[in-house]
Amino acid sequence: MDMTESANPFALPRSCSHCRLGHLCLPRACSFQELGLLDTVIGYQPPYPPKQRIFSQGSPFHSCYVVKSGSVKTVYVNEQGEEKVLGFYLPSEMFGFEGIFQDSHTCSAIALERTTICHISFRNLEQLATQLPSLQHWMFRMMSHELNILEQLNRWLSQNCAEERIIGFLLDLSARQSARNLSPTRFRLTMNRSDIANFLGMALETVSRILARLQRDRLLDIRGREVIINDLATLNRFKSMDDNANDGLNRHLIGRG
Template identity: 45%
Template structure:
């Protein structure tokens, strides 16, 4: 049986979590914090490849990865896996079931992870009584919807390099939002997962990474990525015309 977290542990473990203001909003009194603490269950260890939930499961809880990352996937009519999204540490997982009450996808651990499980009915009950908590929950849900919208924006981009640049730029921003570097990070997902997410062939993604590295925009070693020229990556991510790399280097040197 899962037991509640002690509040001191909750404060430490959620310091870089998108739910930190749900647990520790400004102006919340001690007894109210205790009520929030009571509904957060102890972390659950998830092994690589394990599912948090499957398609058709009813909405019972939402989850936050304390460490580790997840992908949400569904299957095409042909049985091929389609990647719908990625979830970094501190981001809410499971909101896809809000509309119909059951999950339309499954969440798969990209590596060993620890998650915080929050029973959804209890969370909404407490949020209804605490306006600050309710506001923060809506803000987190809004961020999730924005990521879905950004994904659709990636898929309608005709140029593969634009999709890849937009993906890396957005991922860097999400790392920044959870208190990590926006320009030096390790990809938690494989190149195959990136390809499925962007609707591209694996070879196209590999060539895209190589080209960005050759042009001096990024530096890649395995899954470790350094964004060397953030301005150029931003320009490419927003549909900028191709620029001769030599001309860009000359401009930068000047």
């Protein structure tokens, strides 16, 4: 215990100033002098174990959240009890501000694995934002970014066939890996087939079949949840049928931040 942050990804960071993800996160909006102020709005919790909820649909909105390590899915449950997976969040990605509007969360957030989260008091963040115009602007940009991602996802889901959606999903994950300096061609899916299918609006059997086909065509290798992308170029050609915008921070081509 008490290892340095870089040695133990689950260690609680002392401060935003020392966070390795700072270049992708709130500190980006602040000058060096302002960085200390961020720590006044951010809280830390011990890691969440797999399947644990960070917040629940309908619960009061107090905070936004940033994934520090691990991954998270957000889920909406309707009156019939049917689940809809709304998105997946990887380290440095922020979620929870869907709750601002109604002052309560419209979905639940659930850890997909052992996951560390920074909690950002929204009330305090808002107050700080009135004093730091660059922070205010950064927040508007983040929310606008989320809008862009959702619009792109809408396009994706309503215009593309099952195969294109799956390829887009994998390439999105790949790009988000890259943004964090991880391999864009080798990674582990932290969600199961059912979550992927639900997120992409198709049957889980379809996901399975299409992944098998892509593997047969040697475009990728997938064993369980381990993915190795063999032919990024060809896959990109499938995908680039649609995309030309929203690459501002080299994140989230489709899917969620």
